[in-house]
Amino acid sequence: MSNANKRIVFLIDMQSFYASIEKGANPELRNKPIVVAGDPERRSGVVLAACPIAKSYGVVAAEALWQAQQKCRQLVVVRPRMEMYIRISMQITRIFEAFTDKVEPYSIDEQFLDVTGSVHLFGDPLQMAAQIRQRVWMETGINCRVGIGENKVLAKMACDNFAKKREEGVFWLKRETLADTLWKLPIEKLFGVGSRMKRHFHRMGVYQIGQLADMRPAILTRHWGVNGEVLWRTAHGIDDSPVALDSYDSQKGIGHHMTLPRDYHTAAEIKVVLLELCEEVCRRARKKELMGSVLSVGCRGADLAAGTGFGRQMKLTEQTNDAMTLYEAACFLFDRHWQETPVRSIGVNLGQLVPDNVVQLNLFTDNHKRRSLAQAMDDIRTRYGQDAILRAASVLEAGQAKERARKIGGHYK
Amino acid sequence: MTEPMVSDEQELIRQYILFGILFRAVMADLGQMRIVPLKFSYQMMFDELSRWAERQHHQLRRILRQRGCTVVSSRRQGHMYVVHYRQRGYVREAIYTIEVLRAECQELVHLWTRYEQRGENKQ
Numbered sequence: 257m258s259n260a261n262k263r264i265v266f267l268i269d270m271q272s273f274y275a276s277i278e279k280g281a282n283p284e285l286r287n288k289p290i291v292v293a294g295d296p297e298r299r300s301g302v303v304l305a306a307c308p309i310a311k312s313y314g315v316v317a318a319e320a321l322w323q324a325q326q327k328c329r330q331l332v333v334v335r336p337r338m339e340m341y342i343r344i345s346m347q348i349t350r351i352f353e354a355f356t357d358k359v360e361p362y363s364i365d366e367q368f369l370d371v372t373g374s375v376h377l378f379g380d381p382l383q384m385a386a387q388i389r390q391r392v393w394m395e396t397g398i399n400c401r402v403g404i405g406e407n408k409v410l411a412k413m414a415c416d417n418f419a420k421k422r423e424e425g426v427f428w429l430k431r432e433t434l435a436d437t438l439w440k441l442p443i444e445k446l447f448g449v450g451s452r453m454k455r456h457f458h459r460m461g462v463y464q465i466g467q468l469a470d471m472r473p474a475i476l477t478r479h480w481g482v483n484g485e486v487l488w489r490t491a492h493g494i495d496d497s498p499v500a501l502d503s504y505d506s507q508k509g510i511g512h513h514m515t516l517p518r519d520y521h522t523a524a525e526i527k528v529v530l531l532e533l534c535e536e537v538c539r540r541a542r543k544k545e546l547m548g549s550v551l552s553v554g555c556r557g558a559d560l561a562a563g564t565g566f567g568r569q570m571k572l573t574e575q576t577n578d579a580m581t582l583y584e585a586a587c588f589l590f591d592r593h594w595q596e597t598p599v600r601s602i603g604v605n606l607g608q609l610v611p612d613n614v615v616q617l618n619l620f621t622d623n624h625k626r627r628s629l630a631q632a633m634d635d636i637r638t639r640y641g642q643d644a645i646l647r648a649a650s651v652l653e654a655g656q657a658k659e660r661a662r663k664i665g666g667h668y669k
Numbered sequence: 670m671t672e673p674m675v676s677d678e679q680e681l682i683r684q685y686i687l688f689g690i691l692f693r694a695v696m697a698d699l700g701q702m703r704i705v706p707l708k709f710s711y712q713m714m715f716d717e718l719s720r721w722a723e724r725q726h727h728q729l730r731r732i733l734r735q736r737g738c739t740v741v742s743s744r745r746q747g748h749m750y751v752v753h754y755r756q757r758g759y760v761r762e763a764i765y766t767i768e769v770l771r772a773e774c775q776e777l778v779h780l781w782t783r784y785e786q787r788g789e790n791k792q
Contacts (some may be wrong), residue, residue: 277768281772391679395769470681
């Protein structure tokens, strides 16, 4: 491929996103080791983000708060403010849109930019990256790192493996130089290789990315099917996916998952949460004017130990976005597969979505009445808040709906 | 990891915006304080702080103008503070986080207090 046809893609990652926002908003925290963490009293004390000073004490994201506090006695714990983080993430998207119209948010603190068409307005890609870093720093107080590549996969690996470790916070990973850069790294540094895949590769005698790149794709396909070929292509820096603005527009399923504050032991307790999850899933489905016909229910056991719990799905008799219909089906699945072991996390997913403007008429149930009731409840919640109207079961000790109304994605608003 | 290099104009614009917000915010706070019955009057202190911020604001505007930079508009949009400025013929945009601006203004108040203690603001 000639240089003229090459794309220029940036992956921009915010350093310690939540912690940087908190430090920017409170100057007294600037020279202190801080972590943003959940509520320790509700056993949700997990470190969501640690600032560079806290990281220098060995504190890492996703560890238990008590462990972090043992590593660093002076650690300042800040409660998350998810609404503000989402708002600032959108503000950063707007800053990026001043540089290119092709911006794809990858997560709350990472965004892809395709700057092929606009890079000439800002100098070369390195100068453009420096200008973006300047603006984000000046306007939000957040230090960001830029990975540059000719596609999304190279940009992502450039950022994770090189830019984050460099003083200047920018790295351009070129396909022509992969043998001297990416291929020398251990296999787990390849995008898409987790701890289990790393073990598989080690058993095969593959320790470096270069060794994987030298293998024939057919061998990898035999082991992992299409994913094997994807890994081979990633090792060679091949990725044709566009930086798309509508990546998340087409939805395959609507799901909700909840980690409980303690282990739930009885079916009655667990079913309260199951009902709340069905309610939330159906509310979102109705908001998007969708119905689903495949229900999945998943549970994980005490202390989230691997290998405990179950995950099952079933086809519903007709498409629905009615909470009680979904709840009945969820109870059926739960009763059938639950082995009366303690449950610590539970999730419900509605799949095979179709528009909800076509309804199968039913002689025996008054669907119209159910839809009107659901619509009225949705309107009340939209106007007065999530916990403005609750099912009576949610007021029980096992209920989580009231607490969840104060949170976004399980973290405080 | 080092923080990104910042151009002089960008930093001057930010300072100009901060002092502009500060002198107005202090006057607004003074107006609020007048409603509340207090044992003493703090008006002189507030006036002094507001005047200091305003002087800095105008000084920065002069420096910016000398460098061919003028602020075209600045207004709050929801939780953002959007500034448009003209730099060497190009209109550029800066979008500040309200929380960060508030925190930086608070820092300027601390700075003023320190200057006051050392008597540097009298000059």
